[in-house]
Amino acid sequence: MKLVDTHCHLQAHAFDEDREEVIQRSLETLDWLVVVGDDIATSQAAVALARPGVYAAVGVHPYHAQAVNDNVIAELREVARQPGVVALGEFGLDYYKYSDTPRETQEEAFRRQLELAAELQLPVVIHNRDAQDDIIRVIDEYASGLAGGIMHCFSGDAALAAKCAQWGFHVSFAGNVTFPKAQPLRDVAATISLDKILVETDSPYLAPQPVRGKRCEPHWVLHTAKTLAEVMDVDFDAFVRQTTENASALFQPERARAALA
């Protein structure tokens, strides 16, 4: 059994020089992976990369929330129906210092995409940065109508982990859980139910500890998985099998594979 990278941005410019090589390298090591969009153009680019083993998530990141209007939602609905699409996202809330999009604008775009996900019955890929209270308040309203979801690049505390369990969401960890200073995050990871945990790279960002600072590639999800298996006190092979089964249960890649054939 091989790992799944549930979240990477292989359409990013960082891969313009060697994208196909990176994809081939990734597919040699991984079972499959999900390329995630953060606006309409990068979502279309994710769909264009889709093939057996490479699937797409489509959505508008809070950084681009200002662009979200009726037309963009209509375009997103169209892109979401393309073969190879397994989820809607990433979208959510980002209150970190670099985000200059007003919170109300972010929340409006967040709600509209949650509504679209409920309509299309696609799982959601949620981006949360420094916005935990509002993330909880908004998702509480929609969770019961959703076809599952992921709290991607989890950076929350025990309260958010408990909410994810209540919503039936999966919790996905990226390379930052391997960083020396991330002990509080590892303590939360240890409490997540094994049938809800996922791993991701968020490539090209957030390369895990042994390769930190480099351009991250999907196969480096291995380092994150090793750290988490230790933290959760699970045999590594069992961890790989479990997380890949979790990802398959949520994204249903065999359905996407058939649609692409």
Ligand SMILES: [Zn+2]
């Ligand atoms: Zn994100």
Ligand SMILES: [Zn+2]
């Ligand atoms: Zn991302």
